[in-house]
Structure formats: C-alpha cells, structure tokens
Amino acid sequence: MDPTQQWPDAGPVVRPYAMTSGRTTPVRGAFDLISIVMATRPPEDDDGLHPESAQILRHSQQPVSVAELSAELDLPAGTVMVLLGDLLAQQLIVTRSPTPARGVASRPVLEAVINGLSG
Amino acid sequence: MDSVVSDAAPVVLPTAVKILIAGHFGVGKTTMVGAVSEIKPLRTEEVLTDAGIGVDDLSGVEGKTHTTVAMDFGRITISRDLVLYLFGTPGQDRFSFLWDELAAGAIGAVVLADTRRLKESFACIDYFEDRETPFIVAVNCFDGGERFQPSDVQLALNLDAGVPVVMCDARDQVSSRRVLVALLQHVLSLPV
Numbered sequence: 591m592d593p594t595q596q597w598p599d600a601g602p603v604v605r606p607y608a609m610t611s612g613r614t615t616p617v618r619g620a621f622d623l624i625s626i627v628m629a630t631r632p633p634e635d636d637d638g639l640h641p642e643s644a645q646i647l648r649h650s651q652q653p654v655s656v657a658e659l660s661a662e663l664d665l666p667a668g669t670v671m672v673l674l675g676d677l678l679a680q681q682l683i684v685t686r687s688p689t690p691a692r693g694v695a696s697r698p699v700l701e702a703v704i705n706g707l708s709g
Numbered sequence: 710m711d712s713v714v715s716d717a718a719p720v721v722l723p724t725a726v727k728i729l730i731a732g733h734f735g736v737g738k739t740t741m742v743g744a745v746s747e748i749k750p751l752r753t754e755e756v757l758t759d760a761g762i763g764v765d766d767l768s769g770v771e772g773k774t775h776t777t778v779a780m781d782f783g784r785i786t787i788s789r790d791l792v793l794y795l796f797g798t799p800g801q802d803r804f805s806f807l808w809d810e811l812a813a814g815a816i817g818a819v820v821l822a823d824t825r826r827l828k829e830s831f832a833c834i835d836y837f838e839d840r841e842t843p844f845i846v847a848v849n850c851f852d853g854g855e856r857f858q859p860s861d862v863q864l865a866l867n868l869d870a871g872v873p874v875v876m877c878d879a880r881d882q883v884s885s886r887r888v889l890v891a892l893l894q895h896v897l898s899l900p901v
Contacts, residue, residue, distance in 0.1 A: 704897075
C-alpha cells in the first residue's frame with residue numbers, strides 16, 4: 591500500500607494512544623467534558639512529564655474545562671482525561687468532583703443561569 | 710516561581726453546567742452556539758472505535774473502524790462560580806452512543822428544527838424522550854422558510870403537550886439566549 595495514503599488516517603489515531611501508553615481510562619478521577627481542572631503549579635523541568643502533560647499544566651493555571659483543554663491542545667478529549675488522571679495522581683492538578691448523571695443542577699443554579707442569560 | 714507550593718490553599722473551582730444544542734445536519738447548531746458564546750466556538754474531538762464502544766482496552770485495534778467525532782462548543786460565564794457550556798451534538802444518527810456521554814449531566818437540550826425538514830428532527834426528539842432528558846424545540850426561522858405557528862409544529866412533531874416550541878433566529882444572540890431561558894424555565898417547571 592502507498593504509505594502516503596496510509597498515514598494521513600493513522601496520525602490522529604495512533605499518536606494520542608501512544609501518549610497515554612494505550613490507556614483509554616484515567617488512573618484517577620472520572621472526568622467528563624465539563625470537568626473543571628486547575629494546575630497546582632506550573633510544570634518544572636524535573637517533573638519528567640510528557641510534553642503534552644506539561645502543556646496541560648501551562649494551560650490550566652486558571653480553572654479550565656476538559657473540553658477547552660482538548661480544543662486548545664488539539665488532543666482528543668479522552669486523551670486529555672487520561673493525562674489529567676496521571677496529573678491528579680501526582681497532585682499536579684485539582685478538579686471538581688465529576689457531575690452526577692442526574693439532577694446535576696439545583697434550582698438555585700438554574701435560576702442563576704436564567705438571571706445571567708436575561709441580564 | 711520555584712517557591713510555589715503544591716499543596717496550596719483550597720481553590721474554589723467554578724461549577725460547570727451544560728446544555729445540548731441538538732438537531733439534524735445543517736440546522737444551525739454551531740450558529741446558535743456561536744451566537745451566544747463569549748468565545749469563538751471551539752472544537753473538541755474524540756476518537757472512537759466502532760468495536761470499542763464500552764470496551765476500554767484498545768490493544769487489538771487491527772480491523773476496527775476508527776471514527777473521529779467532532780463537537781463544537783461554546784461558553785457563557787454566568788459568574789465567577791458558574792459557567793455554562795453549550796455543546797452542539799454531532800448530527801449523524803450513528804453517533805448516538807456519543808450523545809449518551811454528552812447527555813449525562815446535561816440540564817437539558819434544545820432541539821433545533823427547520824420547518825422545511827421537520828421529519829429529520831424525529832430521531833433527536835425520540836432520543837431525548839427515551840432518555841427523559843428535558844428538551845424544548847426551537848424552530849430556526851430560516852429566510853424563505855414557511856412560517857408556522859408553534860402549535861402546528863407541536864402537532865407535526867407529535868410532541869407531548871408539555872414540550873415547549875419556540876421560534877428563533879439562531880444567528881441572533883438575543884433570540885438564542887431567549888431559547889436557552891425557555892429551556893431552563895421548562896426544566897424548572899418539571900416536577901422534581
């Protein structure tokens with residue numbers, strides 16, 4: 591097969607999984623697209639982090655969602671979640687507990703959103 | 710910056726909530742996200758394998774079909790403690806498994822509809838009805854599209870009487886915000 595025809599498809603698939611050593615679920619924490627994370631400090635040279643993990647730390651000096659990190663770093667959301675799990679285990683990030691599947695928004699939250707949108 | 714300690718004082722991270730903007734291909738989902746978002750709509754991608762759904766070991770990836778699914782999303786900061794995210798759901802029916810992940814924890818959904826292609830909204834509506842995800846239907850009034858009354862649309866889509874139908878212009882910020890407010894009010898009106 592012509593390798594130039596093979597590689598364009600392989601790129602985005604192979605690389606993220608290589609980055610996570612083939613893992614698709616985080617070792618710690620359950621993240622979803624709107625999980626908010628924040629770095630506890632900037633990356634340092636002797637952290638021994640993947641470049642992508644260091645990038646995550648740099649992009650999360652302020653609270654940021656998994657979806658935004660995925661978009662800004664151009665990485666699949668699943669890959670970001672795996673890397674975040676490692677960073678959480680190393681206490682390099684903090685996160686909010688994952689959103690429950692049901693009844694996520696209480697009445698006061700819904701009302702606050704309505705007021706925010708109407709204002 | 711070396712002196713920054715890792716176990717810093719507890720930080721209060723904002724609460725994030727999400728609303729789904731659903732509807733068939735080309736109905737204006739990303740347009741609506743862009744109209745209300747404070748940021749240019751961003752795109753997040755997920756690589757999925759057809760054979761790997763619900764399976765978390767991808768060691769034997771040979772022969773599996775990989776699909777990259779893209780979702781556009783936007784953000785509205787309500788306050789320092791509260792952020793609303795809007796996700797445009799992927800248009801194709803075959804990605805409904807991805808919707809499960811998206812729909813989990815969502816406040817509700819806006820099903821954008823086009824009166825010229827009402828039939829194409831059925832898959833979406835069925836999905837949210839089955840999942841019991843609160844939703845409203847927002848008719849995107851395209852130029853040249855025939856104008857209908859909300860009650861006509863409700864009848865044509867065979868909606869439960871309780872499901873609100875609103876008219877909107879997905880390009881317009883005020884109009885699109887009204888749609889979101891209508892959804893939130895609908896959610897508030899539902900029995901707990």
